[in-house]
Amino acid sequence: MGRKRIEPSNCTIDYLSILDEYGNLDTGLEPEIPPEMHLKMLRAMLLGRRFDERLLDLQRQGRIGTYPPTKGQEAAHIGSAILLKDSDWFVPSFREMAAEIMRGRTMESALLYFNGYNEGTIVPEGSKDLPMAVPVASQILHAVGLAWAAKYRQTGEVVMAFFGDGATSEGDFHEGLNCAAVYQAPVVFVCQNNQWAISVPLARQTHSETLAQKAIAYGMPGIQVDGNDILAVYAAAKEAVDRARDGGGPTLIECVTYRIMMHTTSDDPKKYRSEEEVECWRQRDPLIRYRKYLLQKNLITEQQLIALEEEIKQDIQAAVERAEKRMQELGNPLDQFDHLFAEMPPRLRKHKEALAKELAEAGREAHHG
Amino acid sequence: MGRKRIEPSNCTIDYLSILDEYGNLDTGLEPEIPPEMHLKMLRAMLLGRRFDERLLDLQRQGRIGTYPPTKGQEAAHIGSAILLKDSDWFVPSFREMAAEIMRGRTMESALLYFNGYNEGTIVPEGSKDLPMAVPVASQILHAVGLAWAAKYRQTGEVVMAFFGDGATSEGDFHEGLNCAAVYQAPVVFVCQNNQWAISVPLARQTHSETLAQKAIAYGMPGIQVDGNDILAVYAAAKEAVDRARDGGGPTLIECVTYRIMMHTTSDDPKKYRSEEEVECWRQRDPLIRYRKYLLQKNLITEQQLIALEEEIKQDIQAAVERAEKRMQELGNPLDQFDHLFAEMPPRLRKHKEALAKELAEAGREAHHG
Amino acid sequence: MAKMTMVEALNMALRQEMKRDDSVILLGQDIGPDGGVFRVTDRLFAEFGENRVVDTPLAEASIVGMSVGMAVYGLKPVCEIQFSGFIYQAFHQIENHAARMRWRTRGRLHVPMVMRAPYGAGVRALEHHSESREAYWAHTPGLKVVIPSGPRNARALLVSAIRDPDPVIFYEAKALYRSLREDVPEEEETLPIGRANIARAGDAVTIIAYGAMVRPALEAADLLAEKEKMAAEVIDLLTLSPLDEELLVASVKKTGRAVVVHEAPQSFGPGAEIVARLMEGAFYYLEAPIERVTGFDTIVPYFSREKSYLPGAERIAAAARRTFIK
Amino acid sequence: MAKMTMVEALNMALRQEMKRDDSVILLGQDIGPDGGVFRVTDRLFAEFGENRVVDTPLAEASIVGMSVGMAVYGLKPVCEIQFSGFIYQAFHQIENHAARMRWRTRGRLHVPMVMRAPYGAGVRALEHHSESREAYWAHTPGLKVVIPSGPRNARALLVSAIRDPDPVIFYEAKALYRSLREDVPEEEETLPIGRANIARAGDAVTIIAYGAMVRPALEAADLLAEKEKMAAEVIDLLTLSPLDEELLVASVKKTGRAVVVHEAPQSFGPGAEIVARLMEGAFYYLEAPIERVTGFDTIVPYFSREKSYLPGAERIAAAARRTFIK
Ligand SMILES: Cc1ncc(C[n+]2csc(CCOP(=O)(O)OP(=O)(O)O)c2C)c(N)n1
Numbered sequence A, B: 001m002g003r004k005r006i007e008p009s010n011c012t013i014d015y016l017s018i019l020d021e022y023g024n025l026d027t028g029l030e031p032e033i034p035p036e037m038h039l040k041m042l043r044a045m046l047l048g049r050r051f052d053e054r055l056l057d058l059q060r061q062g063r064i065g066t067y068p069p070t071k072g073q074e075a076a077h078i079g080s081a082i083l084l085k086d087s088d089w090f091v092p093s094f095r096e097m098a099a100e101i102m103r104g105r106t107m108e109s110a111l112l113y114f115n116g117y118n119e120g121t122i123v124p125e126g127s128k129d130l131p132m133a134v135p136v137a138s139q140i141l142h143a144v145g146l147a148w149a150a151k152y153r154q155t156g157e158v159v160m161a162f163f164g165d166g167a168t169s170e171g172d173f174h175e176g177l178n179c180a181a182v183y184q185a186p187v188v189f190v191c192q193n194n195q196w197a198i199s200v201p202l203a204r205q206t207h208s209e210t211l212a213q214k215a216i217a218y219g220m221p222g223i224q225v226d227g228n229d230i231l232a233v234y235a236a237a238k239e240a241v242d243r244a245r246d247g248g249g250p251t252l253i254e255c256v257t258y259r260i261m262m263h264t265t266s267d268d269p270k271k272y273r274s275e276e277e278v279e280c281w282r283q284r285d286p287l288i289r290y291r292k293y294l295l296q297k298n299l300i301t302e303q304q305l306i307a308l309e310e311e312i313k314q315d316i317q318a319a320v321e322r323a324e325k326r327m328q329e330l331g332n333p334l335d336q337f338d339h340l341f342a343e344m345p346p347r348l349r350k351h352k353e354a355l356a357k358e359l360a361e362a363g364r365e366a367h368h369g
Numbered sequence C, D: 001m002a003k004m005t006m007v008e009a010l011n012m013a014l015r016q017e018m019k020r021d022d023s024v025i026l027l028g029q030d031i032g033p034d035g036g037v038f039r040v041t042d043r044l045f046a047e048f049g050e051n052r053v054v055d056t057p058l059a060e061a062s063i064v065g066m067s068v069g070m071a072v073y074g075l076k077p078v079c080e081i082q083f084s085g086f087i088y089q090a091f092h093q094i095e096n097h098a099a100r101m102r103w104r105t106r107g108r109l110h111v112p113m114v115m116r117a118p119y120g121a122g123v124r125a126l127e128h129h130s131e132s133r134e135a136y137w138a139h140t141p142g143l144k145v146v147i148p149s150g151p152r153n154a155r156a157l158l159v160s161a162i163r164d165p166d167p168v169i170f171y172e173a174k175a176l177y178r179s180l181r182e183d184v185p186e187e188e189e190t191l192p193i194g195r196a197n198i199a200r201a202g203d204a205v206t207i208i209a210y211g212a213m214v215r216p217a218l219e220a221a222d223l224l225a226e227k228e229k230m231a232a233e234v235i236d237l238l239t240l241s242p243l244d245e246e247l248l249v250a251s252v253k254k255t256g257r258a259v260v261v262h263e264a265p266q267s268f269g270p271g272a273e274i275v276a277r278l279m280e281g282a283f284y285y286l287e288a289p290i291e292r293v294t295g296f297d298t299i300v301p302y303f304s305r306e307k308s309y310l311p312g313a314e315r316i317a318a319a320a321r322r323t324f325i326k
């Protein structure tokens, strides 16, 4: 009887920041990261950044279609995805380019995708990655299903799912986190809270102060981290991945970051947000911060950085050339009928034949006409 | 920098109990309720209980179809719905019979509904009640829309939406509460946590210890109350309704109660739960508890109670008779075509005419054959 | 062979496939200890445990969305949507993902999953529990739609659906669940998806039906035989998509007349496609316009009026007769 | 009269209706300060404020579900689903509620609401952004489905849809948004829902199309006129449901030949219903089987291949010619 405060257990919500935008480091919390892992993360972030810039350039030249830039969010998806083994599952949304490439997606694949080729959603053979998911939040449920399956098969695999702040409003987000907690499935939910869902700011997306606290609804641990601080992201992700692998169930990680660029190349953010706000976040660039840290720790030299930049530039150039060459061979319209089913049903075959005939006739006409 | 605990503000989650199952009363928290309101609540609970019993009986006699009993949950829906004015909106699920009738739904309407007559979802003229909603959780969004509209029109109306524990797993629950909080809409969400969703116990429905804590995900106050304690329900609902009316936005109230009977008359709960569990909850009957309280407070006498029971018995009997008579007049199959649109489209009219012709012919044949 | 209801036959199919292959996982609402609201998963929880017969939270998008993940992983989820009237909560997961995963990844990933759901009217159910909207799925590229018409073919088709490498919508007519018994062999039996069946041979008119409508179609054929001495051919589609066009066209070329029957609303319903295919394949053989005997273009009325909504033998026979009047 | 794009014309319709009636409320994703991803609500936020032009959280079921509540209250919500490929997240709210509220309450409550959504291919969009699945809605009792074919009729039909007392699905072809301009009068103009339009009169063959397919249908008529000296009649449906059967039947009775065109996949698509209606109403006038020129039974390929998926003038003209070959 009486009135008493309820303190939900199972789910403490912390805020974590280790390396701040001024270069201050909380050495007590500094995660132990092997040097080669640091270099892998740096390369992935840098490649992600440069490739993103290149894609934007290509878009402006009309050499690819609509593209959603990732600039400024690299620490959030690299600092988390780095914790996955090759045998773990990676379930992206559409703004994790650096991590996708780190996981093994080729740059050609991305170029094909953004040029409207279905070949751009072929995942590498044997890979444990899902292709990008456009319907917001929908992929979260697939991650839970994968995690359920991994638990069933007792393989120790962990699943990591990515999504944005806007995704937290969808029913699928809720259902996915709820089910994951019920089944104590080994899955880590990484929300890249870049503060905007196209033109809708976080405050119009939800009335909760943090997204991390939504974990409480599921009796699941949640943590909010400075998403531009790769050390904090890493530390939080390590805790979550370890917990998942040890049978401790799911975790929600909110990475507070910022969408520096437009939503996609079709979007004009000047319509809805101020240049000052953007500028303020430019100062918190995760890449600059991380580079400084690595230089200070002597994990890399200025010289090596320059060489790395050059190497990446060439890799990107080579990928663009390969992709553009490849596209000249691809695009056979008859491919649209394939792989809808393992075995093509009769009517679909008819449709394929009709188009083949039409193309052949058009070809003949073009030839003779 | 560093790691610190996040304490979500805006949303404190309390547990409230005022009158316990042994009759102990927390007088400090006892709400001030005018005597006539007490009598209204008592009558509504009692009528709800007796009508529910009658419906079950009728179902066993094959005089109505599938029916979901409400026994034991009367305090949860009466103690909350009583706070609504006639001008407020009442959005039920399908297990709030006592409240529906208190709000003005006739018993005939319920009898028609459970006998498969579309006339059973006609809401009374000018009423602010929605008809029962079968798709779990879907009605929550309608409540939010109504509340948004009331706020837009600045009428001071409040909306109250009901749903079960199972409903909290649906995407619609999440979306509705999130939107309500974003718009600070004047809506009170009442969850009748009767511990079961058909055969699924709460622990398999969600991993969170309480449903009330789900409010934290939306930056919304939440409260868990003893749902068999009508005083606690009333007190929590009053707080929430007042807050909503004062522009303070939505609240989630979790009423912890129990589904004493089967899910519906098609269900056999012996398949999935123990008789002991049910028995233990029978001891916590909200009606017995409330009756005792009223007798102790001299708000009613044993004599009056007997008279009330008799009056209710007659009301129910009269309603059953009226309904059964009415059903002999209803059921014209041609009605199925009406009210699909304000104006009947041509093909639908054709279908209506075809059925009319068929019926007329069958009538003639029956007559002549 | 044991005489079984459709519920029992489906139960047997699930049990046998689960025994055969530990990647077959059932998930849905109340399918565990309760055995499903229609008892299709009866006793399977006891036999296979909670890791094989998984009660889910009350969330249809989760059931389908998790199944997509499980199927990508390599399992074969068979999910139960408690009533097809609540499958819409999962529509986006079906359309956006289940139906597309193979196509999007050019065959690299695929989702062998079955979505079972009871559909149709005739059992005095509550509202939202009696609709017949299989056309939604038949119009969705990437899905197969299977609708059995009795215990034996239900069992064989469910086995085929589980083994199918692609997502299958498997609609079960509630009206058939317990209303008839058939011999169903204990031994394995499958039926090819995409093949219709001549339920009764004839040459006067072709009556095309599926699911619960096969019975009134056969009864209509009886009426026509009795009263008009007319041999109607009754085709039981079994699979709605892909449609067994070849069999339909061959029959109508022979009879020159056709009646298409379904419970679903008429407009933009499954029957329209059948008419269009016959127009394409048998136009010059048609003696009269094809008749559609279908649900009306309204919502299935609450159960006191539902009978009038459902096509019955008389209505079908009358339509068949109309194909003989110029 | 000003020359306007369809986007501008729709914007004008919204502005004028909002001015006229303060119960008209817009809601959707990014429709506020951003003016909508296609700019259909451009500048309306500035003019009417956040209580009339309501940005919603990223949740389609919410957009539709809240609209149902608002409409019951007495408002007239016009909601925008950012792309029709994401309307499925709200399918249950549309089918279970929007389409049924009047019917369930026998007219006591009703939901005057419009669900606007861009549909169709041809603008090099990302996946899930190019589909054409209006058949789902046309098959759903209780909904009207309106699909304009140009700026002027889009404006007039949107006004009619907003004033309609029942829920209207309003699909806008992205391919038409900015690709042509038409004179659109400032003065009020409405068009009746449920009426098709003869876009071009003729007597040789009837070509039936709607939305973005009207243009290639007209081009096909040009080709037929040029090369075969044949006058094709082109019918622009404007409303897909309820279908203006009378006009279609009358035309085909005159021409004896028909080609039905849509972007949607063929099987169980809108064209099938049109074929079935013509079978019913004009069978004895048909000289040849009705042709369907439609999207293929696959998913709209990513944009490098999308052109081949879309019916074009040549494909339509070829089908029209086939109706002359026995
Ligand atoms: C279900 C669904 N609704 C709408 C869209 C259109 N859309 C694409 S991205 C986006 C905003 C996503 O915001 P957020 O989740 O924060 O991710 P971000 O784009 O910021 O990375 C919207 C509305 C979509 N892709 N899917």
Ligand SMILES: Cc1ncc(C[n+]2csc(CCOP(=O)(O)OP(=O)(O)O)c2C)c(N)n1
Binding pocket: B095, B134, B135, B136, B137, B163, B164, B165, B166, B167, B168, B194, B196, B197, B198, B259, B263, C029, C058, C082, C086, C089
């Ligand atoms: C969307 C949806 N899914 C499934 C069902 C079938 N069903 C009806 S009631 C019910 C359980 C509801 O549980 P809860 O929300 O706890 O309410 P209660 O029945 O306990 O009052 C289910 C699964 C439904 N009506 N709607």
Ligand SMILES: [Mg+2]
Binding pocket: A164, A165, A166, A192, A193, A194, A195, A196, A197, A198, A259
């Ligand atoms: Mg975002």
Ligand SMILES: [Mg+2]
Binding pocket: B164, B165, B166, B192, B193, B194, B195, B196, B197, B198, B259
């Ligand atoms: Mg319950």
